[in-house]
Amino acid sequence: GAVVSQHPSRVICKSGTSVKIECRSLDFQATTMFWYRQFPKQSLMLMATSNEGSKATYEQGVEKDKFLINHASLTLSTLTVTSAHPEDSSFYICSANQASGGSQFFGPGTRLTVL
Amino acid sequence: GDSVTQMEGPVTLSEEAFLTINCTYTATGYPSLFWYVQYPGEGLQLLLKATKADDKGSNKGFEATYRKETTSFHLEKGSVQVSDSAVYFCALSGRNSGNTPLVFGKGTRLSVIA
Numbered sequence: 001g002a003v004v005s006q007h008p009s010r011v012i013c014k015s016g017t018s019v020k021i022e023c024r025s026l027d028f029q030a031t032t033m034f035w036y037r038q039f040p041k042q043s044l045m046l047m048a049t050s051n052e053g054s055k056a057t058y059e060q061g062v063e064k065d066k067f068l069i070n071h072a073s074l075t076l077s078t079l080t081v082t083s084a085h086p087e088d089s090s091f092y093i094c095s096a097n098q099a100s101g102g103s104q105f106f107g108p109g110t111r112l113t114v115l
Numbered sequence: 116g117d118s119v120t121q122m123e124g125p126v127t128l129s130e131e132a133f134l135t136i137n138c139t140y141t142a143t144g145y146p147s148l149f150w151y152v153q154y155p156g157e158g159l160q161l162l163l164k165a166t167k168a169d170d171k172g173s174n175k176g177f178e179a180t181y182r183k184e185t186t187s188f189h190l191e192k193g194s195v196q197v198s199d200s201a202v203y204f205c206a207l208s209g210r211n212s213g214n215t216p217l218v219f220g221k222g223t224r225l226s227v228i229a
Contacts, residue, residue, distance in 0.1 A: 034216045043204065043219040093158060104217065106151070108158035
């Protein structure tokens, strides 16, 4: 099946710094990518929808100025957590929509820990 | 809005036991339904899906039937293995998950002991 990668897989940063997470579709073009957040022992919550060449659509309650999303190409979307705080510590997962097949494929996730 | 409810875990079974993880949903229209599995330290993998009523999705011995009358999509496996230990998520999409995000249940952790 299609492969989606995320980098880094794990990051620890100091409070106030910014962290960039990359999501790549390795063997297909993704017109749409989704960013989810997963708290410990909880489900995935959609943060935003990232469309190639246009602005991301954020879910209610998600600060667009804090979670910057850029979908620069059909194979790459980035999520930047700006001025991170400890409450931003979470597992961030992206998924990519395969343009031709319509299925979603998930990345392995990035665990962010903000000290 | 759309929502998914699945049974609380954790579920602990002995090897070769029968597995059922219940999942019910609330949605407008005719959603597509999915089961995803997350193995320790890994991302989500699609286990099976069904796109219309009475469809049965199956994979790796797991199966689930889309029941519109009961708005359910219960996951079953006749004989579990230790390697099936993981977290299982039921999810729905308003369309065939083309450009719409998924709505997930809270996940059910399964532990299979030898």
